[in-house]
Amino acid sequence: MSKxxxxxxxxxxxxxxxxxxxxxxxxxxxxxxxxxxxxNFAWQIGHLIIxxxxxxxxxxxxxxxxxxxxxxxxxxxxxxxxxxTLHRSAEKNxxxxxxxxxxxxxxxxxxxxxxxxxxxxxxxEDLEPIPFKHPVANNKYEALAWCFKHExxxxxxxxxxxxxxxxxxxxx
Numbered sequence: 001m002s003k004x005x006x007x008x009x010x011x012x013x014x015x016x017x018x019x020x021x022x023x024x025x026x027x028x029x030x031x032x033x034x035x036x037x038x039x040n041f042a043w044q045i046g047h048l049i050i051x052x053x054x055x056x057x058x059x060x061x062x063x064x065x066x067x068x069x070x071x072x073x074x075x076x077x078x079x080x081x082x083x084x085t086l087h088r089s090a091e092k093n094x095x096x097x098x099x100x101x102x103x104x105x106x107x108x109x110x111x112x113x114x115x116x117x118x119x120x121x122x123x124x125e126d127l128e129p130i131p132f133k134h135p136v137a138n139n140k141y142e143a144l145a146w147c148f149k150h151e152x153x154x155x156x157x158x159x160x161x162x163x164x165x166x167x168x169x170x171x172x
Contacts, residue, residue: 003123007144008115011056014151015108018048021158022104025167027097031090034164037157039088044158045100046080046090048151049107055147056111059127060118060140066110071103115144 001009022045030041049071057064067073079090123141127134137143163169 003120003141004115004118004144007141007148008112010148011052011115011144011151012112014148014155017155018104018151018158020170021155021162022101024170025158025162025165029165030097030100031092031094032165033089034161037161037164039157039161040090041158041161042090042094042097042100043080043088044154044161045104046076046095047088048154049100049103050076050080051150051154052111052147053107054130055137055143055150057107057114059130059134059137059143060122061114062128064110064114067107070106070110 022041025041030045033040050073053064053067053071053073057067063073079094123139123144125140127137127140127143134143136146159169
């Protein structure tokens with residue numbers, strides 16, 4: 001298996017984990033911030049949308065027109081950016097839950113399609129130009145590896161939110 005295929009497989013597996021969590025929490029609770037947390041499901045999903053776009057698309061092949069048509073990227077970065085922010089929740093009904101789910105799936109499909117056209121030669125290349133230093137990656141391999149690790153980090157946070165809202169942990 002090539003390295004790019006391994007990374008793509010890890011991105012798919014981490015999204016499968018997120019999709020399980022998404023299926024377990026009723027939509028009417030997505031904008032609730034449970035006591036003892038600082039976030040809600042809606043923000044977490046919005047954050048994963050912009051994060052996957054940034055780490056696995058923008059840094060790898062540059063801005064993607066299909067993503068730009070799908071979501072208002074600048075508005076979403078303002079609402080869902082997590083780098084150093086203390087605000088980690090979305091306002092009630094900011095974006096309908098069904099729309100967030102569709103966007104999460106669509107950005108993921110664009111990501112996987114994009115990665116499917118690449119090979120291992122790109123992995124040691126510098127990141128595509130971005131307006132600031134990437135928080136953890138110096139090359140494309142590191143950005144893709146961080147993409148799935150970051151998503152699993154947020155899966156743990158989403159599990160804690162779900163649990164705080166009275167929904168037990170389910171392992172498959």
